[in-house]
Amino acid sequence: xxxxxxxxxxxxxxxxxxxxxxxxxxxxxxxxxxxxxxxxxxxxxxxxxxxxxxxxxxxxxxxxxxxxxxxxxxxxxxxxxxxxxxxxxxxxxxxxxxxxxxxxxxxxxxxxxxxxxxxxxxxxxxxxxxxxxxxxxxxxxxxxxxxxxxxxxxxxxxxxxxxxxxxxxxxxxxxxxxxxxxxxxxxxxxxxxxxxxxxxxxxxxxxxxxxxxxxxxxxxxxxxxxxxxxxxxxxxxxxxxxxxxxxxxxxxxxxxxxxxxxxxxxxxxxxxxxxxxxxxxxxxxxxxxxxxxxxxxxxxxxxxxxxxxxxxxxxxxxxxxxxxx
Amino acid sequence: xxxxxxxxxxxxxxxxxxxxxxxxxxxxxxxxxxxxxxxxxxxxxxxxxxxxxxxxxxxxxxxxxxxxxxxxxxxxxxxxxxxxxxxxxxxxxxxxxxxxxxxxxxxxxxxxxxxxxxxxxxxxxxxx
Numbered sequence: 102x103x104x105x106x107x108x109x110x111x112x113x114x115x116x117x118x119x120x121x122x123x124x125x126x127x128x129x130x131x132x133x134x135x136x137x138x139x140x141x142x143x144x145x146x147x148x149x150x151x152x153x154x155x156x157x158x159x160x161x162x163x164x165x166x167x168x169x170x171x172x173x174x175x176x177x178x179x180x181x182x183x184x185x186x187x188x189x190x191x192x193x194x195x196x197x198x199x200x201x202x203x204x205x206x207x208x209x210x211x212x213x214x215x216x217x218x219x220x221x222x223x224x225x226x227x228x229x230x231x232x233x234x235x236x237x238x239x240x241x242x243x244x245x246x247x248x249x250x251x252x253x254x255x256x257x258x259x260x261x262x263x264x265x266x267x268x269x270x271x272x273x274x275x276x277x278x279x280x281x282x283x284x285x286x287x288x289x290x291x292x293x294x295x296x297x298x299x300x301x302x303x304x305x306x307x308x309x310x311x312x313x314x315x316x317x318x319x320x321x322x323x324x325x326x327x328x329x330x331x332x333x334x335x336x337x338x339x340x341x342x343x344x345x346x347x348x349x350x351x352x353x354x355x356x357x358x359x360x361x362x363x364x365x366x367x368x369x370x371x372x373x374x375x376x377x378x379x380x381x382x383x384x385x386x387x388x389x390x391x392x393x394x395x396x397x398x399x400x401x402x403x404x405x406x407x408x409x410x411x412x413x414x415x416x417x418x419x420x421x422x423x424x425x426x
Numbered sequence: 427x428x429x430x431x432x433x434x435x436x437x438x439x440x441x442x443x444x445x446x447x448x449x450x451x452x453x454x455x456x457x458x459x460x461x462x463x464x465x466x467x468x469x470x471x472x473x474x475x476x477x478x479x480x481x482x483x484x485x486x487x488x489x490x491x492x493x494x495x496x497x498x499x500x501x502x503x504x505x506x507x508x509x510x511x512x513x514x515x516x517x518x519x520x521x522x523x524x525x526x527x528x529x530x531x532x533x534x535x536x537x538x539x540x541x542x543x544x545x546x547x548x549x550x551x552x553x554x
Contacts, residue, residue, distance in 0.1 A: 199445045275517030277536045284520055405476065409483050415543040416551055 105130075108140060111198035112155060115191055116144050116205070120151060136322065137169060141208060152208040153190060158201040170194045172321045173204035174253050179298070184241045184250070185234075185317045201360035211311040213319070215343035218310055219351050227310045232353030234315035235308070235336060236361030238346050242318075243329035243367055245298040250326070258327040261381060262286055269388050272395060278418035282384045285425055291330070291374040298325045304341035333370060334357065335377020335419070339420045348379075355379075380424050387417030437451045458484035489546040497542040504535045 102110075109125040116123050123144040131139040156169045159221040173192030180186050187206035194202045218224045218231075247257070258264070266283055301323030309316045334342070335365050337348045337355060347349015350360045355375055363369050394411020396402045442449040446454065461481040469477055508531070510516045516532075519525055525532045544551055 275514045277513055277516045277520055277532075278540055280517040280520040281533060281536060284523070284526075344548075368438060405480050405483055409479055409486070412486055412547040415540060416546045418536075418540045419544050419551065422533065425533060 103286065108155070108157075109142075110143065111200070112144070112173065112205070115193060115200040115203075119191055120144055120149075121146055123151070150191070154187075154206050154208050155199075155203060156206070157203040160201065167291055168202060168322060169204045170202040171253060171255075172324065173206075173297075175250065175255070175321055175324055176204075176206070178249055178253075179242065179245065182241060182245055184245075185238050185315055186321075187317050187319070196317070209309050209316050209391045211309040211316045213306060213309050215341075215345075215351070217306045217346050218305070219343065223312060224310065226312055228352050230314035231310070232349050232357045233361045233365075235303070236358055236367065237365040238315060239300075239303065239329070239332050239336075240316055240362055240365035240367035242303075242332070243297040246296065247326055255298075256325045258299075258325050261327065261331060265381075265385055265388060268392070272388070272391055274391060274395070274412065276391070276418060277413060278386075278421050279384060279387060281425060282380060282421045286377065286381055286384070289377060290373070291377045294328050294330050294368050294370065294374070296326055297329045299325055299329060300332050300367060301325055301331045302335070303337050304338070305343060306341065328378075329368065330374055330378040331381070333362065333375055335382040335385075337375065337379045338382040338386055340383075341415070355415075376424070381382065383417055383420045383424060387414055387421065390414045390417060451488055454484050454488050454491075458488065467496055486547055489549070495541070497546070500542065501539050504539055508532065508535055 105128060109128050112125045112128075113123055123146045128140060128144045129144040131141055131154075136159050138159060140155040140157070142153055142155065144153055156172075158169050170192040173189045176186045176189050180188065187209055190205045190207060192202075192204040193199065212218055212224065215294050218227065247255075258382050262283070266343060269279060269283070300318060300321060303318055307320040308318055336350065336358070339348075342348065342351035346351050348355050355372065359370050359372065359375060390413045392409050393407050397404065397407040397411060438447070440447050458481050459486070461477050466474065466481070467479050483533075505511060505513075505516060508516060508519075508528075510519060516536075520532065
């Protein structure tokens with residue numbers, strides 16, 4: 102039996118209790134990320150077509166609680182609190198017919214590609230609402246705390262600088278601009294905001310929009326408990342402007358973001374606090390570029406794309422120095 | 427060759443001895459132009475993105491060949507002015523706090539080297 106046949110058979114079995122007997126059609130593998138694989142498919146029962154997406158942990162990623170099923174549980178609870186996320190149709194951990202930790206979500210209509218969202222006329226209304234929609238979604242995510250995530254194995258990050266600095270030092274490839282940023286971040290820590298659920302990768306590219314605005318925040322793989330400032334700063338990092346001029350996804354200002362966030366029930370965040378988190382986020386993306394380019398340098402991949410990402414490290418150095426000046 | 431006008435046949439001076447021309451830079455440039463100006467129009471889907479990335483990689487290589495010697499020399503001079511011999515030494519000194527009282531000077535020096543790095547990696551980036 103091929104991998105595809107095995108997946109189709111497993112899907113039919115796990116969906117049976119939810120949807121009844123279904124036939125799996127149009128199964129196609131979309132991506133193979135570092136930690137998980139994504140498949141799209143339709144589950145058909147009679148005249149009913151359920152458009153769905155399967156996410157499954159990469160083979161060999163064995164954990165007590167798999168990452169996909171854990172994420173599905175976070176999504177269920179976030180959705181119950183009106184956070185815009187995909188609807189979960191099923192999830193589970195091994196042992197089971199899909200062998201690994203998995204989640205099945207409804208496929209959402211809309212667009213994620215930054216360039217189209219920023220330029221094409223059909224998205225003009227979604228663009229106008231972008232900052233406000235993001236602020237509202239983040240305020241709702243950040244209203245959730247450890248008590249709402251009870252029983253889910255979520256890491257709590259108390260000091261974000263420690264793991265980032267450890268990663269940078271482990272790479273042993275010194276970039277003085279990064280050391281300047283680390284030094285500055287250590288010496289200018291803002292007053293922490295009350296700990297909450299943090300999305301961890303909330304930015305243009307991971308957000309699905311329809312013509313009326315934000316539909317869902319995708320890719321909760323890095324969700325954790327910590328300082329909500331992290332999500333706000335990450336949203337402003339220059340890489341996620343994709344060439345757009347404005348700080349927030351290329352579409353709005355930092356002031357608009359902070360105002361809308363507070364209006365939606367989020368904390369009153371000082372511009373200096375947001376700046377700290379934007380500098381932190383820029384350093385974080387810089388270290389990630391260094392890691393990805395490092396995969397090419399170390400011979401772990403021959404991908405031209407990864408090779409060129411190595412040269413994008415300099416963009417982050419540039420951005421950090423602009424922000425530090 | 428009797429009867430032919432050879433007055434325009436003269437080739438540019440060969441600077442690449444003992445090799446022939448075109449030199450490395452010109453070869454890379456030819457492939458970059460092929461990718462961007464010819465192949466790109468004929469491919470679809472995810473390959474379009476990869477062709478663009480590949481052409482961009484070659485454009486970086488061309489700029490590095492043209493500008494590298496000057497950038498490396500300038501970088502060495504900047505490090506020497508700060509009294510260090512490598513990025514590693516500079517990074518360690520920054521981390522230890524040794525440059526806290528020369529912050530603006532170090533920031534300016536690192537900025538100049540990063541500007542050179544960007545002039546090769548992505549010269550259009552700073553313009554925004």
